[in-house]
Amino acid sequence: MSSIEAGRQGGGVARLFTGGAQQKLLAFMSLIVLLIGFSLASPNFMQTSNIIAILQATSVNGVLAVAATLVIITGGIDLSVGTLMTFCAVIAGVVLTYWGLPLPLGIIAAIGAGALCGLVSGTFVAKMKIPPFIATLGMMLMLKGLSLVISGTRPIYFNDTPGFTEISLGSLIGSVIPVLPIPNGVLILFLVAGAASYILGRTVLGRYTFALGSNEESVRLSGVNTDRWKMAVYALAGGICGIAGLLIASRLNSAQPALGLGYELEAIAAVVIGGTSLSGGRGTILGTLIGALIMSVLANGLRILSVAQEWQTVVTGAIIILAVYADMMRRQRMG
Amino acid sequence: MSSIEAGRQGGGVARLFTGGAQQKLLAFMSLIVLLIGFSLASPNFMQTSNIIAILQATSVNGVLAVAATLVIITGGIDLSVGTLMTFCAVIAGVVLTYWGLPLPLGIIAAIGAGALCGLVSGTFVAKMKIPPFIATLGMMLMLKGLSLVISGTRPIYFNDTPGFTEISLGSLIGSVIPVLPIPNGVLILFLVAGAASYILGRTVLGRYTFALGSNEESVRLSGVNTDRWKMAVYALAGGICGIAGLLIASRLNSAQPALGLGYELEAIAAVVIGGTSLSGGRGTILGTLIGALIMSVLANGLRILSVAQEWQTVVTGAIIILAVYADMMRRQRMG
Amino acid sequence: QDKMYIPLISKGFQHQFWQAVKAGADKAAADLGVEVTFEGPDNETMVDRQIDMLAAALAKKPAAIGFAALDSQAAVPLLKKADSEGISIIAFDSGVDSDIPKATASTDNIAAAGLAADKMAELIGGKGKVAVVAHDQTSRTGIDRRDGFVNRIKEKYPDIEIVTVQYGSGDHLQSTEITKSILQANPDLRGIFGTNEGSAVGVVNGVREAGAKGVVIIGYDSGKQQKDAIREGLMAGAITQNPVGIGYETVKAAVAAAKGETVPAQIDTGFYFYDKANIDSPEIAAVLYD
């Protein structure tokens, strides 16, 4: 039942769905129940194209949720994931379109900008002792404004960067195995999740991520430079938001500077539905992926059923509560 | 420095600004610095009409922040405050406009609906052990949808309820002391804050609110029915959101069913800027009021200075971080 | 002597449409030698935020105010206050239910969406299933464009079925996902109407990602991606308003009103349908923006 254990087990993409299976059985069950329910309700639901659409719809939120998971496990919270994603997309736009530099530089710039902003948030939290909620709220507002400033409140298009849309929409897997046209965006989500899971379970950084959330004072009293590691976690999360920025920019073939607000709530919701505790110390990337999938499946399924929008919202709220309740019941039964 | 102490001192409107003065000196200082800064920068800022506009702008967010403070002190969080406010406004609209019942019934219905929804959230949290983030996120979505359903996705106007706009816009104080045309909405904010402060500091409910956030298990093992008290706190917070619903409906002379999303973040920000800890167990209503005022003053002042909107956001983010940093520094100095 | 100061309180800020209005206002400000500022809330549900903005604008003692009301009733007390202080109000984008505004520079969204419906019917041969991806369920523009389209179809084209109306907040990504779901649920869909720039571009993205063929897309407003989609033939055409004109006319009327001159009560800035054929014509090119 140890979260660490479960975290540790997801040591790579291949192990992502084997490790910690028991731990997450019921959150996973909620997902399965939803999938079966929607399949029965609409013949259009369980089709390859729709499953791929659901995965595609999960990619951006999933990557953001992975970033949020890291910060939340330290006992913090990151409200800036959404606007940071946008900021990184704008940075990519500036580098690639305004400056006309080659694609790899744009990718490096986006991820680098994300990591840098994460580092700044981390510094606010670790060095200046600002509560994570405030530090990342401030960051969220600053980045929201800066995205508009830098872009001149206009979208930046990537028409001059050949191959940019391939980042998200192309399909490496599909080009090798034609029956499996999984878009690169989804592949990237799984790679990011696998890497994060590996870091959490197998590296020193991951160990301190859990330790910080579990009892920061005790880690500090053990002689660990907690500030440095905390900043590292925020920077890593920021870098992952940079990847999300590339994904969304590639998908929309543009950096939309006004986008991003509200994405943080969705990401955090995925994390919590996935069983990660907001008080820190425990959590799994696998759970977060399942949480993100539950949200996408819900949104997609209700739309396919053409449920009226206002009722979609009501049903989504109710099902989120139910899914987590089911998970709680299981944990109680398991003691 | 005890949070209880500070909570206890705000025992009424009159004492609101005397009690806990030392505790909050610096968050208060940040506010003063902002006020002085804006006054120097623009002659239009420090004018009665503008100060009243600022207070008026604080009233709704302030009341929501008071509600959020209660829940946060128990160690929970309430994401539903914004949409619950809207839901209560819509309920008032249905009772007053659709059913044509008299004003007092509308007021009772709005506050009652708020308390009931709060009780439901509280039940999710206390009885079903759903993490507050999820319980209130689910509630937020359900209420958002239900507001649209009940209102028929249209605003409900209160033109047939004479005196309805007086709730927020009239001025009882002004009718007695003409030089002080403080709108009733602001008066209500202070009354609500005073009452909440009294409850927190002087009643059993308040004592358990702090105790739950401090160490729930130890309270339970003291023979306290923690579930019941927690539900009571959520219900109280819900009732206060009902008051916010009346305020905003009165101010807009309409129940706008789509309003409310995003308000929760602003309310929680005010709470945290005001020095209440998101991990529970400590916090003051006075701090929350100051936090809410800091946010309104910032928004108003930057507008008065005609700062470009994208820069307004950047500056707001930066100042929020700075204000909290100043507060942190003081606490460190004070040990 | 200070320059005349005119704040514009709009319904939004970040969207391309509002930025185009702002551009028009800035141009008029330069032409007429006045100072303007332009603000609006993050989204069109934030009625009370807009009221706060209006209150702050009044505190600045402006010569006149341009105001695009999210809800006209909510603003009435402040509009009265402005009136009593001798500050002229010019309504823009959509009208205000009040006689206080000296002039209104707006687009008839209902009629414009009706035109979109006519074009849709023409392009799909007067029958089949269509869907609407709208940007907002409760705002004036959202309602008018949805209803303008839906009602025209119902009235004039009995063989066209509107299978669903869904709302994507004008968010490109959300609108993309919605479009894909709609196509999944209705493989025989003939057309989709996107009610603003974000919705329309989202529809284009969704159709492209889903690989759907033969779906007629009609958009609203302008922007580079919509124009590109029309040139490529992915989008059949779109309604455009004249946002630059709206901004320009609003400031111009405000200046005149502040000077005590009489201004026309209604300034119709017009709307146009543009497609591959006329997109480069001077008349259309003038009202499009990137």
Place this chain on the structure above:
Amino acid sequence: MSGTAATKPAANAVLPVVSMRGIEKRFPGVHALSNVSFELLPGEVHALMGENGAGKSTLMKVLSGVYSRDGGEVLIDGQQVDITSPRAAQDAGISIIHQELSLMNDLTAAQNIFIGREPRLAFGRLDEVALNRQAADIFASMNLQLDPRTPVGGLTIARQQMVEIAKALSFHSRVLIMDEPTAALNNAEIEELFVIIRRLKAEGVGIIYISHKMDELKRVADRVTVMRDGQYVDTVDAASTPVGRIISMMVGRALTESAVEVPELTDAPVALEVRGLSRGREIRDVSFSLRKGEILGFAGLMGAGRTEVARAIFGADPRDSGTILVGGREVDIRTPAHAVQVGIGYLSEDRKHFGLAVGMDVRANIAMASLARFTGRLGQLDEPAMRDAAQSAIRQLAIRTPSDRQEVRLLSGGNQQKVVIAKWLLRDCDVLIFDEPTRGIDVGAKSEIYKLLNSLAEQGRAIIVISSELPEVLRLSHRIAVMCEGRLTGILPGGAQTSQEDIMRLATMRETAMQPTGAAHEQH
């Protein structure tokens, strides 16, 4: 009186590994250390004694870099040093077992032990295999049966304490500070710890040992330094100084050891009866009864299930089966609230997690279980009455605190324990279950608490005392219930009729070796 430490050279005049001189430390409202001196020789076990709140932990926190000192100097190997952080202390060869457990609950035992010093592979990867192996080695050297991969959050407080000890050992430091390491331990573990201490001593490690258990002094300590009220009193030789003298140095006066005076047990009615209480493997068919005015001791080894029984009776954990009768009436207790309602109180063995809201003040904590009494008709609290109640408890239990508004987390460990006791005394329950009530409490206060329990019994309360200190159980109880592996293996008479060996025999009566004894089924 101060300053004499330096003038008292050790026998063979080796260089002290630690010497602290004229240490000062102030907290708001508390002068915690004033001109305190202390020295430690290599290979020496140096006991640090003093009443609750005397400043022992504070002095050790100064030495281990947790607090910065306000004055004085610290010398390591004769060199002046400035220990500014826990890391610096580690680098100087000092490690500490803190009085308050500070483990990362979500991490495993091994991960806790090596936090900050994980065996690594290339690229920051963790060598989990080596980590668990090294932890297992340490456990083996401690004779501790514990899987290094167990998350510590689920361990009992005693086992957590063992993990803390293992962690301190893993540093292989030259100076090891143990702040009340045995407070949560049972005799068996204490023995293991002493074996370890003797081994370390032989290796030349200097050990600073803090404890309130006087009998331990003679067994491990070489020298004893006594503190009182934040001041240095004296340093004496452990072997040659009578315990009574050390105690009187601690309390500032001679403390007359009162004789065992268990109040006479009358034929009072039964207050609490438990029949066939079971829960999983932790509690198996436990039955006993308790009269008014009786003190029933509970003895057993670590993990015997005594705490589990108490929690089950109190409704803190669900029970699988069993009947509970209070005052002859069957009650179906499902929550602690219900238990308190029918007159049962339970003082937990884990004050930090289950006994206190440490962020709240002393007054609020003392009143926590009795708020209804202080509540007016409109829900308003009667602060003056609560203040009076708190202040009288502070006087009665001699709680050392600047005021009743001090946050409990700022009190010394023993004083925190007194606050929990005060909370339950105020509540006035008919049946009181005290789980390790004297954990961390100094000798003087301990006998005060014994007197208090006796007088409660005299007033007709029924009391259960769970304690790992056999002398305490023997001294206090009318009868002693002994548990082993979740079963009640026997009930023995208290006082002089029973020896520690009698208890240990029942406490180690494993199921396989269990034979029916008359004692086990005595008096129902």
